[in-house]
Amino acid sequence: MSVDHEIRRPPRLPEGGAAPGERPSGLSRRGVLVWLIPALWTCALGLWGLSRQNSVWRDEAATWQVARRSTAEIWQMLGNVDVVHGCYYLLMHALFEWFGPGTTTLRLPSVLAMGVAAACVAVVGHRLAGTWAGLAGGMAFGLVPAVQFYLQEGRPYALVAAGAGVSTLLLVTALERRARWPRWAAYGLTVLVMGLLNWLSLLILPAHAATLLRSRPRQGTWMRWAVASVAATAGVLPLVLFSRSQSGQVSWIPPLTWHMLIGPAVLLAIGGLGALLDRPRPGRLSVAAVGLPLLAVPQLGLAGLSLVQPLFLDRYVLFSMLGLALLIGAAVGAAVRAVRPRCPRASVWVLPVVLAVAVVALLPQSLEKRSPESRVDDVLAVAADVRRMKEDGDAVLFVPAARRDTASVSPDAFTGLRDIALAESPENSGTLKGIEADPARVRAAMLAQRRILLVTDAARVARPVTAARDRVKYAVLEEHFTVAADEQVRGRRVTVYERRAPVAGRP
Template sequence: MVSSWARRSGVGRTEAVAVSVPVAVMFAIGLWGLDRGGMWRDEAVTFQVARRSVPQIWQLLHSVDAVHGLYYLLMHVVLAAHPGEVALRLPSVCGAAVTAGLVAALGVRLCGPRAGLWAGLLYAVTPMAGHFAQEGRSYALVAAGVAGATLLLVRAVRTGSWWAYGGTVAVSCLLHEFAVLVLLAHATTLALSRVPSRVWRGWGLAAGAVVLVLLPLALVSKEQSAQVAWLSAPGLDSVDRLLRAFAGPARLVLLPYLLLVALALCPPLGRRGELTPAAVALPLLVIPPAVLMGVSRFWPLYDERYVLYALAGAPLLAAAGAERLLGMVPRPAVNTLTGVLAIALVFVWQLPVLRQDRAPDRRPDNLAAVSATAGRELRPGDPVLFLPSIVRRSALAYPNGFRGVRDIALRKPGPVSGTLYGQETDPDELRRRLADLDRVWVVAEPFALRPSWYPGSATERVKLTVVGEEFVPREEVVRKGVTLRLYVRKPPHPFTDWATE
């Protein structure tokens, strides 16, 4: 199979193997433990939105999640045939495998087959790559798009053909708009490589087209910026976490990795117009995270997943450093095997991290567990109050546990109202509905039960006020991220028994 693909593609068998092996390894790591038995909140959003009709998805994007619109439409097609957790995550597995192959292809193009093999394998065994390979979100696909665009940049500098590059960057940005920062990284690459003016003209036209395509999405998503209000300004701890995520959390892996990266950066610049490994990989690794962190000091937008695509620069630099180190020893076959064995040791050393990451409890929450708990505690006809309304996501993702219950606050379901979690009734109507109840189950986020929480929504405030003043807690079950609490109405005359005595 490899040899036939190599003949058709015009590449040698060695180059084909260097690209194919990382793809296979990343695909295997991605499939390992893919069905965790539970989605967490972000995956649940993908799952429930992607199963709506296209007009309903389009209606939703006008008010929320426009930044993920193209991804939801893609997942609508994927989940149409067989909705489930494996199908939800499979595109990310494929995206991660493609990224590993593209990183290898970049290494082959810039350093040779041996370094390409090492770079692709390093990417595949990095825990961060394995983590997002199993997320039902767009980030692994964005990483594949950016890696492909970087490879097309290297080709376009040589051939002068920029349309494929511009199209790939545009699609990557439409999957997630923060991928646009790769244009700054690529501009830095061209500046470090001292390319001629004709290259700048071609790249400038492609970059300008990307910005024009992205502009409508940027304007719409700016109006929806409240969705990222939970983000905080990054500090030095954010830099440290990202460094360990890119290179590996274990010090035994991190220190040699950094030494190899430093070794790759030691050689002087190449010939004028030549794209060296350092000129390509270093800006990709540094520029997007640095720019997003810098902006986030004033307008918090940074999260590690938004710059996952920058990870591709780290294994490229480490492989280039290893190539320089082992290249001084004239034993190619032995050196190749030495590098592969070293990466195998890195994989074994980080295996506990990868294994832990496949447990459902490693995510912020497990909506399947919440639904299972609700199924044990709730009975058909029981009134339920979701506090705040976003907690309804567990019922939307796994409805079996909530089957037959009465959602007291809901006015219109999400698909009908064009919202993620449904449109709730007005405060007066909610008071009337609660007045008829003697008991109510509250499914709440932990923060919503703290005395210090003050919701902005009037309906949410009525939930807190009425439940707090007219009901008392009777039972409570806590799952990670969610609390189920049964409230019963206070007796109308609490001192009647005492007075009778």
């Protein structure tokens, strides 16, 4: 049955969009189009402005520099820092080895992963609420502002969203049909991979448990789901326990406040409206039973965890946006059903009109998220300034030491510069920023220089200096050097300092 056939003969179709007694088939032409169009749409949104004017910000720079290390160096680093992203780093290392480093290699996996997630949303919506709900949900997913941000991000959150889509589709399939152990094994394996990419993604399990509660599954379903879930959790548990020793990495996340919950509350309100408009077929699983827990439970679960340790960042539960997209799709499907009896031809235009309005309304945000200014900083832009401003024999300093990521991502720009504070490189030390010498040695090394380039944060994003060696760096520069050039670009700053002429009676 084609989409055109469904549109020409709407009175003969029930609300769900399938003929009486017919289950929507993923192998039919309609079923293929329902997931293929949203997947292509989402990938097109991801490819639009993919390089962001050849910019890479600090989070992506971490991926870039680790991916360029050897496997042995990555393993060494994971024992000290960022073990939660270990699997992702190893994946990106392989991709950088095969295709070479670059913004396309860095971000294309996220684009493709979001395309998979959109396809899963569309298939689930199609099965539970009909063609238009599936199409609308899949198309809406790519337009969600948070999805557009991480659609072009060289970090693991889009891959987690793809895993959430696949696992939710497997769950829905298992609830609709008498699934055997191989399907549940696939479900458990998918959740395991999600957890290894980011163990907070295990919050999808209580969301799926809520779906099971609302669906009244067949006998034995709870047992199979529990076994698959426990197995996946057990596989992730060593990572969870080991990562606790590196919890200092998230110490910068602020404590949960009421204003931080405004955004999630708005999303829940939108999702709740979609759930109210959902009209499931009798005896069938509903979009609300799948989408609302998927949206709400991870958000509420992360808020609860943040009361113990601050962790409330939207990217950790980005996969909950699949639930929002499902519920938006249900609302659009309800609108199509409402218009169809009186204006069959007009009902065809409901989704295109809604989509066009959404695209226009979100266009300013879409453009902003594809600009370098959408991120805190740009390590590549400042590297270009270093290349232009340096001279032979110059030294370089980084404040804080984490700004050394510029040199790690663009080593050619720093050729000929001596990193006078560095005692052990990031690669040799198994860290992201290297190990610097003690303040006294840094001071002595600085006083032996004629010119020093300082790479730091731009004034608008700079944080107060707290580390002892960084205070020494600024004190020596202020007392013994003068500013010869100063450039600020996209959240980073390069300042050239030249040694003052010695004053009589002073060293």
